Amino acid sequence: MIPEIAAGSITSYAGGQLGQDSIRVGTAVRARGLVPNVHLTCVGQDRQTIEKTLVTLQALEMYNIFSISGDWPKAAMRTAVFDIDSVQLAAHIAETRARTGTPFFISCAVSPFKYQREDLLYQYLKLEKKIAAGADMAITQVGWDATKFVELKKYLDERGIKTPVLGNVFVLSRRAAERMNTGNPPGCWASDELVAALRKESEAADGGLQGRLERAAKSVAILKGIGYAGAYIGGTHDAKHITQIIRRAGELAPRWEEIFDELQFGKKDGFYLYKRDPQPKPTRTFLPTVMDATAKVLPFVPWSKNVKDSPMRRLFQGAFRWLDRHPRLSHWFERFEYYGKKEVFGCQNCGNCVLGSMEYVCPQTCPKQMRNGPCGGTFHGACEVIDQECIWVKVMARAEASHAIEQLKVYIPPPDRRLTGTASWLNFYLGRDSRPGRPKDLWKSGAGPGRTVPIDEDEQLKTAGPSAADQALAARSPKPAAGGAAGAGKPAGAAPAAKAGGEMRQAG
Numbered sequence: 001m002i003p004e005i006a007a008g009s010i011t012s013y014a015g016g017q018l019g020q021d022s023i024r025v026g027t028a029v030r031a032r033g034l035v036p037n038v039h040l041t042c043v044g045q046d047r048q049t050i051e052k053t054l055v056t057l058q059a060l061e062m063y064n065i066f067s068i069s070g071d072w073p074k075a076a077m078r079t080a081v082f083d084i085d086s087v088q089l090a091a092h093i094a095e096t097r098a099r100t101g102t103p104f105f106i107s108c109a110v111s112p113f114k115y116q117r118e119d120l121l122y123q124y125l126k127l128e129k130k131i132a133a134g135a136d137m138a139i140t141q142v143g144w145d146a147t148k149f150v151e152l153k154k155y156l157d158e159r160g161i162k163t164p165v166l167g168n169v170f171v172l173s174r175r176a177a178e179r180m181n182t183g184n185p186p187g188c189w190a191s192d193e194l195v196a197a198l199r200k201e202s203e204a205a206d207g208g209l210q211g212r213l214e215r216a217a218k219s220v221a222i223l224k225g226i227g228y229a230g231a232y233i234g235g236t237h238d239a240k241h242i243t244q245i246i247r248r249a250g251e252l253a254p255r256w257e258e259i260f261d262e263l264q265f266g267k268k269d270g271f272y273l274y275k276r277d278p279q280p281k282p283t284r285t286f287l288p289t290v291m292d293a294t295a296k297v298l299p300f301v302p303w304s305k306n307v308k309d310s311p312m313r314r315l316f317q318g319a320f321r322w323l324d325r326h327p328r329l330s331h332w333f334e335r336f337e338y339y340g341k342k343e344v345f346g347c348q349n350c351g352n353c354v355l356g357s358m359e360y361v362c363p364q365t366c367p368k369q370m371r372n373g374p375c376g377g378t379f380h381g382a383c384e385v386i387d388q389e390c391i392w393v394k395v396m397a398r399a400e401a402s403h404a405i406e407q408l409k410v411y412i413p414p415p416d417r418r419l420t421g422t423a424s425w426l427n428f429y430l431g432r433d434s435r436p437g438r439p440k441d442l443w444k445s446g447a448g449p450g451r452t453v454p455i456d457e458d459e460q461l462k463t464a465g466p467s468a469a470d471q472a473l474a475a476r477s478p479k480p481a482a483g484g485a486a487g488a489g490k491p492a493g494a495a496p497a498a499k500a501g502g503e504m505r506q507a508g
């Protein structure tokens with residue numbers, strides 16, 4: 001009935017609540033004549049479960065997927081399954097698309113509404129990674145700051161990125177704004193000024209409804225004026241409201257610049273990329289300086305960003321091969337490596353060390369175990385899950401201080417979880433681990449479920465012993481094919497698959 005509507009998005013795990021099954025709801029939505037855009041999160045799903053979901057979507061001819069990390073599950077307390085991250089998810093869907101010819105259309109999320117310097121820079125960098133991984137479209141987080149909408153558009157334009165972006169327009173009630181003012185749900189934020197405006201608005205006879213709808217209509221008009229591909233309207237389930245927003249936005253669109261300042265509810269002392277920076281630039285610290293220096297002098301070490309074949313590297317490989325043949329010795333080496341790295345980096349013995357690609361911050365110290373950048377759930381640079389600064393703030397600060405931000409764009413593949421509890425140095429030199437430039441295809445080979453280690457209970461992470469892990473690995477690994485390593489995946493940093501096209505896929 002409303003021809004401007006291209007699709008209906010079906011949320012999953014919004015705010016960390018279990019909610020309804022998004023595929024089931026998507027099927028019902030499609031039966032009513034609307035194209036479903038199904039949210040697929042990384043919450044509570046290992047690789048095999050995600051693979052099964054993709055097969056189901058394929059069979060149902062539901063091709064539009066919103067690929068996101070997802071909020072921390074409310075019921076899970078301090079532990080939850082996060083086997084892969086949203087960049088790895090987008091890469092895998094794109095790879096499935098290329099391999100099977102299924103016309104999946106992948107959307108991804110981005111939040112320009114981050115006001116902490118490193119947090120924001122990483123949001124944009126991660127968006128680039130998602131697009132390189134195969135995402136066809138981006139959808140922003142909710143926000144009421146027109147300058148930030150412009151900032152994101154400018155960032156993409158400057159880099160020649162033509163990927164369409166939808167701006168999120170949420171019909172915000174006073175109560176929802178008050179919650180968002182405290183950072184709930186994760187990643188959503190409403191400023192004090194916006195809350196005050198909504199409180200005043202809610203005193204009207206209609207409880208502020210018309211004011212809310214008018215603000216949403218203005219947001220849509222401004223997005224159109226800035227050059228967004230469309231709006232992603234939420235916060236109301238009433239078709240009459242949606243119609244009113246769209247019609248009114250059409251009326252307001254020609255004078256979007258006049259109303260631009262009515263959508264300025266940002267953070268006054270917050271970071272804006274194209275404005276004077278109120279926050280001090282990060283400086284180099286001791287640990288990354290030492291690690292970078294050693295990697296420069298000894299380019300064959302596991303944390304080197306530029307590992308090359310050399311006589312020294314072959315010598316080390318020989319030594320580790322010998323160590324690997326002596327289970328007791330390699331077990332002690334694993335203990336030595338683990339306890340050393342635990343003290344310095346908070347190592348949790350994942351066996352697939354990517355410290356060198358993450359400015360010497362361990363990805364396992366992120367509760368969601370992201371390897372390619374932060375999720376959208378941070379609150380002014382703080383972690384959504386535990387009381388600590390987001391680890392990605394430190395990664396970005398170190399990279400910026402070393403003028404190495406570009407290096408963070410490398411695609412980090414999912415870890416081989418069968419290696420948990422084994423020595424990562426050994427895995428590195430013997431070519432067993434999954435790392436940038438050497439990803440393993442772990443989607444069909446029974447890589448085991450992902451898990452999040454309780455952050456302060458890493459003592460529970462007793463090694464299974466290298467011999468047991470190695471035996472399991474040897475039994476499961478396919479024989480290497482002639483001319484290449486078995487299970488070799490796509491090259492790091494490369495766009496993993498061809499794009500499916502430029503518009504939402506109409507099912508059936």
Ligand code: SF4
Nearest residue numbers: 347348349350353362
């Ligand atoms: S081996 Fe894994 S858990 Fe340990 S420091 Fe490296 S990335 Fe972190």
